[in-house]
Structures are given as C-alpha cells and as structure tokens.
Amino acid sequence: MLKYTGYSITFQEVPNEIALVFPISGCTRHCDGCHSPWLQTDIGDNLEDDFHYIVGKYIGEITCVCFMGGDDVDPEALARLIKAALLYGLKTCVYSGAPYGTACTEVFRHLERGDLTYLKVGPYIRELGGLASSTTNQRMYRWNPKRNYYEDITSWFWRKRV
Amino acid sequence: MDYYIRKEYGEAYRLHVDDIVTNGLHPETVGQVIDSYFNQVVYSLNQPAAARGSQSVFWNVAYFDSPYFHQLFEGFVFPDGSDLVSHWASVNWLQRRFMKWFNKERTKNLLTFPVESFSLLNDGKTFVDKDSADFVAEMYAEGHSFFTYTSDSVDSLASCCRLRNGIQDNQFSYTLGAGGVSTGSKCVMTININRLVQNTHRAWKAEGSHGDFMTRLSSAVVDQTELIHKYLLAINKIICDMRDCHMISIYDAGFIAPEKQYLTCGINGLVEGAEYLGIKPTDNDQYATYVNAIMSPIFEINKRDKTRTVMFNTEMVPAENLGVKFAKWDKKDGYFVPRDCYNSYFYRVEDPTVNLVDKFRLHGSKYTGRLDGGSALHGNLEEHLTKDQYWMLLHTAIRTGCNYFTFNIPNSICNKCGHIEKHRFDKCPVCGSEDVDYATRVIGYLSRVSKWSLDRQKEAARRFYSTQRNL
Numbered sequence: 001m002l003k004y005t006g007y008s009i010t011f012q013e014v015p016n017e018i019a020l021v022f023p024i025s026g027c028t029r030h031c032d033g034c035h036s037p038w039l040q041t042d043i044g045d046n047l048e049d050d051f052h053y054i055v056g057k058y059i060g061e062i063t064c065v066c067f068m069g070g071d072d073v074d075p076e077a078l079a080r081l082i083k084a085a086l087l088y089g090l091k092t093c094v095y096s097g098a099p100y101g102t103a104c105t106e107v108f109r110h111l112e113r114g115d116l117t118y119l120k121v122g123p124y125i126r127e128l129g130g131l132a133s134s135t136t137n138q139r140m141y142r143w144n145p146k147r148n149y150y151e152d153i154t155s156w157f158w159r160k161r162v
Numbered sequence: 163m164d165y166y167i168r169k170e171y172g173e174a175y176r177l178h179v180d181d182i183v184t185n186g187l188h189p190e191t192v193g194q195v196i197d198s199y200f201n202q203v204v205y206s207l208n209q210p211a212a213a214r215g216s217q218s219v220f221w222n223v224a225y226f227d228s229p230y231f232h233q234l235f236e237g238f239v240f241p242d243g244s245d246l247v248s249h250w251a252s253v254n255w256l257q258r259r260f261m262k263w264f265n266k267e268r269t270k271n272l273l274t275f276p277v278e279s280f281s282l283l284n285d286g287k288t289f290v291d292k293d294s295a296d297f298v299a300e301m302y303a304e305g306h307s308f309f310t311y312t313s314d315s316v317d318s319l320a321s322c323c324r325l326r327n328g329i330q331d332n333q334f335s336y337t338l339g340a341g342g343v344s345t346g347s348k349c350v351m352t353i354n355i356n357r358l359v360q361n362t363h364r365a366w367k368a369e370g371s372h373g374d375f376m377t378r379l380s381s382a383v384v385d386q387t388e389l390i391h392k393y394l395l396a397i398n399k400i401i402c403d404m405r406d407c408h409m410i411s412i413y414d415a416g417f418i419a420p421e422k423q424y425l426t427c428g429i430n431g432l433v434e435g436a437e438y439l440g441i442k443p444t445d446n447d448q449y450a451t452y453v454n455a456i457m458s459p460i461f462e463i464n465k466r467d468k469t470r471t472v473m474f475n476t477e478m479v480p481a482e483n484l485g486v487k488f489a490k491w492d493k494k495d496g497y498f499v500p501r502d503c504y505n506s507y508f509y510r511v512e513d514p515t516v517n518l519v520d521k522f523r524l525h526g527s528k529y530t531g532r533l534d535g536g537s538a539l540h541g542n543l544e545e546h547l548t549k550d551q552y553w554m555l556l557h558t559a560i561r562t563g564c565n566y567f568t569f570n571i572p573n574s575i576c577n578k579c580g581h582i583e584k585h586r587f588d589k590c591p592v593c594g595s596e597d598v599d600y601a602t603r604v605i606g607y608l609s610r611v612s613k614w615s616l617d618r619q620k621e622a623a624r625r626f627y628s629t630q631r632n633l
Contacts (some may be wrong), residue, residue: 009517
C-alpha cells in the first residue's frame with residue numbers, strides 16, 4: 001500500500017509541466033539532509049483510495065502526475081497509479097532516491113517502456129546538492145518517444161533564470 | 163503617442179526602428195527616440211506629487227488585444243480625419259515595445275507605477291487573439307509582472323488591482339483618450355464582514371438558533387448595505403455640492419463626471435468570518451454558500467438603488483491599512499481575530515494546502531460572480547515559470563472564470579549596490595552584500611517590503627509562495 005501525505009500543484013519539480021505532486025511516505029533511503037524527513041515514517045492515507053478523486057478534481061488544469069518519496073514501498077501499486085494517470089492523458093513522473101541503474105527497477109517490471117515520462121534518480125548528497133546544483137549527483141530523465149530512450153535533462157534545472 | 167510618432171517618422175516607422183533620425187554628437191535612432199519618450203513619461207509621473215501628500219500619482223496603463231482595441235476605438239477619428247483602428251498593427255507594436263522596455267527598466271530602478279493590465283478576449287475555451295495571448299505568456303515568462311484581464315465579451319475593463327468598469331456606451335472619455343471608459347469610484351466604505359458575521363451569529367444563537375443561519379446572515383448584510391448606501395449618498399451629496407461650487411477642478415476640467423463614478427461598498431474580513439463559523443476558506447460548497455450569502459444581497463441592493471445619477475458597486479478592497487485596523491479594533495473589542503491583518507483574498511494567504519489552481523477557482527465565477535466591482539487574484543510564485551506553463555494557466559483562468567489576475571515573484575534589490583533581479587536572492591550576486599530587500603505587491607503596485615507598515619510586513623512574511631523547490 002502506498003501512503004501519501006497530502007498533495008500540491010507545482011511548477012518546478014517537473015520542467016515545463018504543471019504537476020500534481022503526491023509525497024509518498026515510507027521512504028527507506030534516509031538521505032542525510034532530506035528535505036522532508038517525515039516521509040521516512042509510515043504516515044498518511046492509502047493513495048489508491050483517493051487518487052481518482054484528487055486527479056479528477058484537477059483534470060484539465062494539470063499536465064503531469066508526480067510521485068515523490070517512498071517509491072520502493074509498493075512498486076505494483078505505484079505502477080497501477082502510473083497507468084491510471086496515463087488513462088487520464090497525463091504525463092507521469094517519479095522522484096526516486098535510488099542510485100542510478102537500480103532505480104525503480106521493480107516499477108519498470110510492471111510498466112511498458114515510456115509509460116513513465118519523467119524519472120529522477122539518485123540519493124540526495126548534501127555536499128553535491130539537489131537538481132538545481134550543477135555539481136549534483138542526481139539525474140532527471142525524460143522519455144523521448146521518437147528515439148525510444150530516456151534522455152538526460154538535468155541541465156534544464158541549471159538554466160539561467162530571468 | 164503612435165499618432166504623433168507616425169506624423170514625425172512616417173506611417174511605417176516601426177519598420178525603420180534603426181534609422182538614425184537626430185543630429186549631434188550622439189545621433190539617435192527612431193527606437194531610441196521612442197524609448198526616451200517612454201522614459202520621460204514614466205519617470206516624470208513617478209515623481210512625488212504635492213497634492214497627494216508627496217506620494218507619486220497612482221496611474222495605470224492598459225494594453226489591449228485586437229478585439230478589445232477594435233471594439234473600444236471603432237469610429238474614433240483624429241483631428242486630421244484619420245481613424246485609429248486601421249492603425250492597430252502600429253499601436254500594437256508600440257504597446258509591446260513599451261511593455262518590453264518597462265520590464266527591462268524595472269531591473270534598473272524599482273518603479274512602483276504604472277500598474278499594467280492586459281485585456282484579452284476569450285470565447286469560453288481559448289483566446290480570440292492568440293497572438294496577444296501568446297505575447298502575454300511570453301512577457302510573464304520574461305519575468306514581467308502585470309495584470310491580465312480576460313472576459314468573454316468586451317463588456318468591462320479593469321485597471322490596477324480591483325476596479326472593474328462596465329463599458330456601457332461608446333462615448334468619448336478623457337481619461338483613456340477615447341472609448342467611453344471613464345474610471346473610478348467616488349468613495350469606498352467597507353464592511354467588516356468578520357465582525358458582522360460574529361454579531362449576527364451571537365444574536366442568532368441568543369434567539370435559540372431558529373432557522374437557517376445563512377438566511378439570517380443575508381438579511382444582516384442587507385441591513386448593513388442599506389446603511390452604507392445612505393452614508394455613501396450623503397457623501398455623494400457633499401461631492402456634488404462641492405462640484406456645483408466649482409471646488410473640484412477635475413470635474414470642471416471635464417476629466418470625469420460624478421455620474422460616471424461609482425459609490426463603492428467594500429468587503430474585508432470575509433475569510434476571517436468563515437473561519438469563525440468553522441467553514442474552511444478553500445474551494446468547497448459550504449464556503450461557496452457562505453460567500454454567496456454575503457455577496458448576493460449586496461449585488462441585488464446595488465442594482466436596486468441605481469438611479470440616473472448614482473451607481474453602486476462592490477469591491478473586495480485591497481485594505482492596505484484597513485485590514486490591519488479592523489483586526490486591531492476587533493481584537494480590542496473581544497472578537498475572534500485569527501490574524502493581525504485581514505485577508506484581501508478569498509483564501510488564507512498563509513495556507514500551503516491551497517494550490518494555485520484552487521486560488522484560480524476561488525477567484526473564479528463561482529465565488530466572484532456577484533462581485534460587480536471586481537477582485538484580483540495574486541498568484542504568488544517562488545520562481546518564474548516557463549511560457550508553456552503560463553499559457554496553461556491563462557487557460558485555467560478562462561475555465562475557472564477568474565477574470566483578473568497576476569503572478570507575483572518577489573524581486574530582490576541589493577541595498578548596497580542597487581542591483582535588482584527579478585527573483586529572490588539572499589546574497590547580492592554582484593557585490594555579495596547580504597543587506598537585501600524584496601519588492602512585491604502590497605496589493606496592486608510593486609513596492610519594497612521594508613517600506614510597508616509593520617503588520618503588513620508580517621502578513622507578507624506569512625504569504626505562501628507556491629512551488630518552493632522540493633528537490
């Protein structure tokens with residue numbers, strides 16, 4: 001079961017998208033300096049119960065659904081939710097703290113290639129910084145359907161602001 | 163301005179922006195001449211004016227999309243017999259140049275005025291003039307902060323933070339040059355909704371809680387509004403007397419007529435009243451019922467009391483100072499006061515669970531439909547968005563019926579070297595000083611947070627800016 005602790009609509013997490021973000025609790029990574037340490041505990045409500053109600057409330061106004069935090073708690077449920085989001089015509093995104101290579105392997109086992117539009121991988125390492133830092137170890141990938149692979153778009157986060 | 167530039171530099175001046183047209187040591191191009199005119203207008207109007215207690219004049223600039231422009235200025239003729247609407251391409255070029263110029267100028271100086279509004283016509287689904295809407299999204303993405311007004315008919319205009327004027331007839335008006343748009347309110351008198359709700363609730367309870375509370379609230383609003391209309395009529399009489407004695411020069415000069423100005427019934431403390439009743443000020447049916455129980459009666463009475471010489475409207479007033487005063491007075495008198503400065507919005511500024519889409523809905527037709535004087539959504543954002551994201555949000559505005567809005571991203575100013583950037587920094591990127599100040603809107607206009615009243619500063623600190631990076 002995936003438990004979530006509220007939701008928000010954000011503009012920065014997924015570049016160029018208006019994303020409905022669900023923070024998922026039960027994260028096992030325990031990164032030092034984690035921005036939301038409460039997600040390391042087992043709190044919140046079952047996301048699958050409320051998912052359709054919340055997405056339905058914002059359908060038309062959002063372009064993407066993003067899951068953040070405990071992605072490895074229940075990969076099957078996560079895959080079901082990603083597929084449900086696709087049926088709404090939305091793009092999908094997972095923020096995973098897993099190291100590159102092992103990331104979300106479980107989730108991918110239950111998904112078609114390209115079902116997941118965006119994927120962030122890499123644990124947070126305080127000295128290297130988050131995605132906005134040019135020294136970060138974290139990577140953001142976007143599915144490129146034309147070329148059939150996930151391209152690295154991390155540098156989008158480093159673009160000069162106006 | 164376009165007319166005179168055309169007279170000076172030819173009908174197609176916009177195609178010859180880089181032609182040198184002045185002599186001397188520093189020859190200037192057409193574009194530079196135009197920019198120096200912009201400069202002159204903006205900087206001279208931002209000087210302190212003696213008649214306003216050494217504050218600068220409060221002024222607005224309106225931009226129009228093609229349908230608005232054509233509807234408003236159809237039939238307008240210049241003294242030389244040429245018409246205005248056939249020069250749309252030229253005027254449009256000029257208004258865009260001004261917008262770009264002003265956006266850039268704001269990185270040199272913190273210019274409080276003008277407050278800008280861009281009017282866009284929509285057809286219920288998308289924008290009629292796509293090119294203009296595209297330009298609006300582009301300007302937001304370039305970090306410019308201005309208001310957008312959108313409506314599905316060319317029925318009214320908004321300027322600055324709240325004012326919405328019905329465009330009834332297409333007659334000449336001096337305030338905008340042409341087009342039958344005369345703006346303004348003669349006087350605003352504001353109802354403290356929080357106090358009214360609490361008084362009514364106590365009385366209702368004391369009488370044994372008979373009947374529906376919302377009906378009772380509506381009738382209390384009716385009584386209060388009728389009272390306010392009487393006060394406003396008295397003030398109107400005084401203003402008219404003064405006009406008859408030729409004591410008000412703007413009327414004598416014909417800039418505006420008192421019959422064209424509204425008497426305004428203000429609203430403040432709406433959110434606080436809801437909180438007292440235990441209603442969550444978020445997008446929900448209970449809150450919608452509450453809002454309409456208050457707005458509908460005022461709307462109806464405004465309509466009922468309209469005569470040939472007086473008109474009433476309702477505004478969600480900015481309450482720069484009043485929001486603080488109401489809270490202070492209510493606290494002293496033992497009322498429930500949840501914050502030191504009452505909200506000027508339909509939601510709690512400090513509530514992180516109200517996301518931007520919710521805010522659009524709360525300032526959409528469901529809640530503001532009966533607010534004939536208008537209200538403005540201030541979408542507070544931590545960081546600038548992309549053009550695509552703004553484009554989506556412009557459409558969210560159409561779908562929710564939110565017709566007047568802007569996006570606020572705090573600008574930062576270094577107090578040491580004067581460097582300005584259109585986003586938040588804690589340390590000046592140029593000189594490294596940590597003595598920085600932020601500029602955002604109190605309500606309609608941009609100003610330094612440190613210049614605000616103390617309680618307003620506290621409120622600003624509590625404001626929730628969406629999309630903090632959660633990386």
